[in-house]
Amino acid sequence: MSTIKIPTSFNIDLEFQAADLGQRFLAWLIDFVIKVVFVVIFVMIVGNMKDIFNNEGLSAIFLLGILIPVLLYPLLFEMYMNGQTPGKKAMDIRVVSMIGNTPSRSQFFTRYIFRIIEQPIFFWALLPIISILRSPLKQRVGDIAAATIVINIKTKGSISETIFRDLSMTDYKPQFPEILRLSDRDMNKIKEMLDRALLGDKRLAERVATRVKEVLKINTTLPDTVFLETVLNDYNYYTTVEK
Structure with missing residues (x-):
């Protein structure tokens, strides 16, 4: 192939x-x-x-x-x-x-x-x-x-293993434009930490979410894992959908 x-x-x-x-x-x-x-x-x-x-x-x-x-x-x-x-x-x-x-x-x-x-x-x-x-x-x-x-699609290297989210077919509304201040490397690190947190480490999700909020000066009541998912989705929206 x-x-x-x-x-x-x-x-x-x-x-x-x-x-x-x-x-x-x-x-x-x-x-x-x-x-x-x-x-x-x-x-x-x-x-x-x-x-x-x-x-x-x-x-x-x-x-x-x-x-x-x-x-x-x-x-x-x-x-x-x-x-x-x-x-x-x-x-x-x-x-x-x-x-x-x-x-x-x-x-x-x-x-x-x-x-x-x-x-x-x-x-x-x-x-x-x-x-x-x-x-x-x-x-x-x-x-x-x-x-x-x-x-x-059975081969390795799935897009799901990266921070990519396909938002092109949805009416997604971003919430945090501040996210563009972060780099691709930052976002990949957030994705890595979120994946670990979703395996059961809630304290890790809290620490990462708190740090992101501090750096970007974001105030939100979203749960930590939901906030981090939103951050990833927003970054995808601003870099792949909105041109």
Whole structure:
């Protein structure tokens, strides 16, 4: 598998492995089977209602009841399952942006539109296969156009191990703009101390929170661990979301 280095805003390069062609094919196959099962069940449910198919209007409604879910399957699942479809989830792979966070809706939509010319029908299947095999980051054409990559999420170097929090898809409201006076190194140290505190060392959380409040002259009634989490989220917001 190809190794991908994703730079973050915190002076850390995260290493991931690009999902290989075999993983992506098996994920596609699982999703294909799910869609086929859905169609079969749908047809079985309405199959006994033969009179409906004698009515063109009702026939069209039932046809759309099959086509729309099947056609929108990859877009909706990836958009609302954090870059995964059931097939991708089963294969432990995920779509991310080129900076490692969840892609925007426009990126998901761009990937989806390019599926039109990348469907595995006749010789069209050669296009995504050739693209994935020749791309250094194992990207299909839709990935290149959308600036996304598909990674193996079982590999080490998870973004969750850093101070990164993906706030791009939320309406997060920061509370402490003073946090920008701290450095990336400071924030990584706070994250390290918070992780230790969450394992049961409440006194450590109190000491760290008190020190941060003193340095930044912050007055708050938030519990110590909640305050430190908010500090990390605020720093992420100001350095990755607000531009």
